[in-house]
Amino acid sequence: MVETRSAASILRDPQARVRPDPIRAVSVISTGTTQIHPQHAYGSRIPMYAWILGSRAWTPPRPINVFLIEHADGLVLFDLGQDRASVTDPDRYFPGQPARFLYDRLARFQIGPEQTLTAQLAARGYAPSDVRVAVLSHLHEDHIGGIGELPNAELVVSRAEWETMERSLPELRGFLRRHIDLPGVRYRMIDFGSTAEPTLAPFGGAHDVMGDGSLILLPTPGHTPGSMSLLVRRQAGVPLLMVGDLTYEAELLEAGRIPGVGEKNALRMAAAIVVELARRHPGLAILPAHDPGAAERLRRANRIAGVAA
DSSP: OEEEOOOOOOOOOGGGGGGOSEEEEEEEEEEEEEOOOHHHOOOOOHHHHHHHHOOOOOOOOOEEEEEEEEEEEEEEEEOOOOOOOHHHHHHHOOOOOTTTHHHHHHEEEEEGGGSSHHHHHTTTTGGGHHHHEEEESSSGGGSTGGGGOSSSSSEEEEEEHHHHHHSGGGGGGTTTTGGTTTTOOOOEEEEEOOOOOOOGGTOOEEEEEESSSSEOOOOOOSSSOOOEEEEOOOOSSOOOOEEETOSSSHHHHHHHHHHSSSSSHHHHHHHHHHHHHHHHHTHHHEEEETTHHHHHHHHHHHHTTTSOO
């Protein structure tokens, strides 16, 4: 079921700093690792399908990060990792040929039984039923793997992303709809309303996830048409920006390098806006989904904030 909500202008409440911080803790969990081609992570002048078919090099294993936010109104997840069924039963999980060949060439996954989303939540004292909201940066397979594990969560996805998935031949564009549009799953499909809040500039659109200004979704299309990032604002310490697959290493943004998968002009524009946001907010911790340095970057930011890692 899809619920539609439009986002109004988001203005930070001037009384927010005298109220208890709704963000109690932020941590990262990993649902296994992935290996991709170097051209995927670092970009290439070679056409995408050429290096997908021809590259024989693979990166070292990279984490499949899921960010866990303990909010006063309930547990929030950003992204849901990779489904272990893609490793244990790939013939059933993936589509048939020719799409299956492309999926096999694009990424390799390593996911142990202790690395499922359910197992990782349990290791932190939570059950999947504790998750109130799950935000999906985009709908590729390694970000939607835990959808079927969350019985009570509202899943947040951008309207642009959902509409992209609904176009013909979604599997050839990286969308495994039969693992996304599941019976009984509640989706909140969002648009980005305009915002006049100066602290969000240069972004002109935003969506307040919890209604209190602490979790702000920002449009960062390029990797997919509806990709989005999550800005986490705490009363103490530096803000956090979870960017999905806008980049595979935070340092690559400053260097002006974009990934090899996505629409290049849109990726460059989104990356430039994020870099400008970081310039305006020194210390902003950028947390990509597959960045090996993201966990340590989050730990440093949490130490500054004086909150749990």
